[in-house]
Amino acid sequence: MNEDERGNWYLLTGVVLGIMLGILFAWVISPVEYVDTAPESLKDEFKDQYRVLIASAYVANGDLVRAKARLELLDEADIYLVVAEQAQQMLAEGGSVEEAQALGRLALSLGQEIPQPKITATAE
Amino acid sequence: MQIPVLDCTGFLGVKQAPILFHNSQMPLALLRCLWQNTNAMTRRVRFIIAILIGVALGLLFGWVINPIEYTQTAPNTLRVDYQTDYVLMIAEAFHTDGDMALAVHRLAVLGDKSPEGRVLQAIIFAEQAGYTDADLDMMRNLSDELQIIQNVVETPEP
Numbered sequence A: 001m002n003e004d005e006r007g008n009w010y011l012l013t014g015v016v017l018g019i020m021l022g023i024l025f026a027w028v029i030s031p032v033e034y035v036d037t038a039p040e041s042l043k044d045e046f047k048d049q050y051r052v053l054i055a056s057a058y059v060a061n062g063d064l065v066r067a068k069a070r071l072e073l074l075d076e077a078d079i080y081l082v083v084a085e086q087a088q089q090m091l092a093e094g095g096s097v098e099e100a101q102a103l104g105r106l107a108l109s110l111g112q113e114i115p116q117p118k119i120t121a122t123a124e
Numbered sequence B: 001m002q003i004p005v006l007d008c009t010g011f012l013g014v015k016q017a018p019i020l021f022h023n024s025q026m027p028l029a030l031l032r033c034l035w036q037n038t039n040a041m042t043r044r045v046r047f048i049i050a051i052l053i054g055v056a057l058g059l060l061f062g063w064v065i066n067p068i069e070y071t072q073t074a075p076n077t078l079r080v081d082y083q084t085d086y087v088l089m090i091a092e093a094f095h096t097d098g099d100m101a102l103a104v105h106r107l108a109v110l111g112d113k114s115p116e117g118r119v120l121q122a123i124i125f126a127e128q129a130g131y132t133d134a135d136l137d138m139m140r141n142l143s144d145e146l147q148i149i150q151n152v153v154e155t156p157e158p
Helices: A009-029 A044-061 A064-072 A079-092 A097-113 B023-040 B043-065 B080-097 B100-108 B115-129 B133-154
Strands: none
Touching: A009 B043, A044 A064, A044 A079, A044 A097, A044 B080, A064 A079, A064 A097, A079 A097, B080 B100, B080 B115, B080 B133, B100 B115, B100 B133, B115 B133
16 A cells, blocks of 8 residues: 555554553653642541641640641641541540540630620510 | 745755745744655654654653642651651650650651651751741750660660
8 A cells, every 4th residue: 555545644643652651651650759748648547647746736835826727737628527526536446545635625625716606685 | 135045954864955935934934844854754753753742742741731649648758847847746745745655656657767867857947947946945855855765775784
């Protein structure tokens, strides 16, 4: 068959093959390495450890602003709920009582900061 | 007026007819030149070039546009400022509970380096970053305690 009659589809094949090789290299052989990660990307078990550490540090320094700033690094929707749940779970699973208490104290302090709905009496 | 001439002899040495062009048509002349060279190549060479273009596109996609995102990282991959704060939290907790075994256990997740090395590295960063004296003192206290333990372990009994 003449070269011209065979068309140019082989070029597309080459590009597709190249893209596949490129992605294989970029994702499998030599993926981007993350060495400067943020706490939000930590594995769940390490996030739990991070929260315990925040709570232990809070018990030591009593600085709620700092504790909240640290908790916000974990990028969770409701930090109070997460800390309270972890404290309960730790107690239920027989974990360290001191650490569970630290988490409980932090959760309590965070809970007190949540604005409560005001109930006002209306005159009949 | 002299009309510029573009010599289109390609990198494979394929002799091409020179292209005459006006200055404003330089990009078009270059494209035409490239096209002439591409046409003169064999199918095999064009196929290899297509693969190379594809590889470049694939790498661009895999490294820049959509790189693998790690969401299951460990504390040892944390940025140095986060690692320093991690060490500070350990030092703060140690300041209250005095539990050295727990502090060493907590420091271990920051990597292969020795606990003393980790704390020293954190102190150096904290000093540069302008941490408060109180924070620095707590980290130094932890470092001193670790050093004492290290010395006790290393000192052979008579």
